[in-house]
Amino acid sequence: MYYDILERTQKRLMDITEWLVWFLDALHRAVDQAQHTLDAVLAKARFWQRWATTPMNERQMKLLGRLLDGFEGKLTSSKWAAIARCSPDTALRDLLARGVLRKSDAGGRSTSYELK
Numbered sequence: 871m872y873y874d875i876l877e878r879t880q881k882r883l884m885d886i887t888e889w890l891v892w893f894l895d896a897l898h899r900a901v902d903q904a905q906h907t908l909d910a911v912l913a914k915a916r917f918w919q920r921w922a923t924t925p926m927n928e929r930q931m932k933l934l935g936r937l938l939d940g941f942e943g944k945l946t947s948s949k950w951a952a953i954a955r956c957s958p959d960t961a962l963r964d965l966l967a968r969g970v971l972r973k974s975d976a977g978g979r980s981t982s983y984e985l986k
Contacts, residue, residue, distance in 0.1 A: 871892070872892070875888055875889050875892045876889060913938070914938045917934075917938060917985070924968050924969070924970065925968075926968060927964075929954045929956060930964050930968065930970075932954065933950055933953060933954055933964070934985075936953065937985060944974070944982035945965075945982055945983045945984070946981065946983070947961045947962045947965060947981075947983075948961075950964065950965060950983075965983050969986070970985065971984065971985060971986065972985075972986050
């Protein structure tokens with residue numbers, strides 16, 4: 871795309887308007903993506919700062935890190951147990967013990983958990 875616009879611009883009477891429009895649009899997309907990345911990093915930092923005084927084991931920290939990085943789907947105790955390689959009972963205690971997660975509105979077999 872860049873070379874197409876550059877070539878068209880060079881073949882005209884030095885009217886760089888089309889190239890400038892393309893460049894500014896690309897710059898805008900880059901700034902938006904950088905802002906999105908920065909927002910995610912700052913959200914993680916705020917999360918860990920908020921929970922810094924709450925004692926957590928490695929397993930809990932690992933899974934919370936996965937949640938903060940964009941966990942696909944809903945977090946259930948069975949998914950937590952499979953990822954952390956622990957029993958479902960341990961996973962359930964992990965989920966609720968520290969108060970970092972809360973149950974979602976769905977109950978029964980649809981019970982899942984989300985960050986507070």
